[in-house]
Amino acid sequence: MGYTEVRQADIQVDIYGQGAGDRAIALETTFTSGYGYDVIKAIDARLAPLYSSPAIQAPMIDAESQWQERYTLTLSLQAHITVSFPQDYFDKAEITTQQVDGRQ
Numbered sequence: 001m002g003y004t005e006v007r008q009a010d011i012q013v014d015i016y017g018q019g020a021g022d023r024a025i026a027l028e029t030t031f032t033s034g035y036g037y038d039v040i041k042a043i044d045a046r047l048a049p050l051y052s053s054p055a056i057q058a059p060m061i062d063a064e065s066q067w068q069e070r071y072t073l074t075l076s077l078q079a080h081i082t083v084s085f086p087q088d089y090f091d092k093a094e095i096t097t098q099q100v101d102g103r104q
Contacts, residue, residue, distance in 0.1 A: 003082065003083050004081065007078075007079050008050065008076055008079070009047075009076070009078075009079050010074050010075070011074065011077070012074050014058075014071070014072045015055075015071045016060075016068055016069065017068070020070060020071045024072075028052045028053075028055050031049055031052045032051060032052055037049055040077070046079060047079055049075070049078075052075050052076070053074040053075075055072070056073070057069075
């Protein structure tokens with residue numbers, strides 16, 4: 001016996017370093033394209049891309065007090081989750097009949 005539920009999964013992606021903005025926009029664009037859909041479905045048929053948030057610049061100061069270029073975006077997927085449980089059953093039945101008197 002199986003129970004299926006559809007959920008939304010949100011994944012935050014942070015991209016660091018030189019050219020992070022270009023890579024973030026490329027990811028945002030590719031994720032919502034037909035190509036992105038085909039690649040994700042090939043990895044796991046239970047997943048489907050929904051949408052991407054816009055890439056935003058979110059600079060970061062590291063432990064050495066140095067500025068690092070960082071872009072962040074959220075990728076949203078639809079996930080079909082199925083949980084299976086064993087189901088009790090029987091493969092033999094013993095049936096007996098008994099005459100019932102129709103009088104009251």
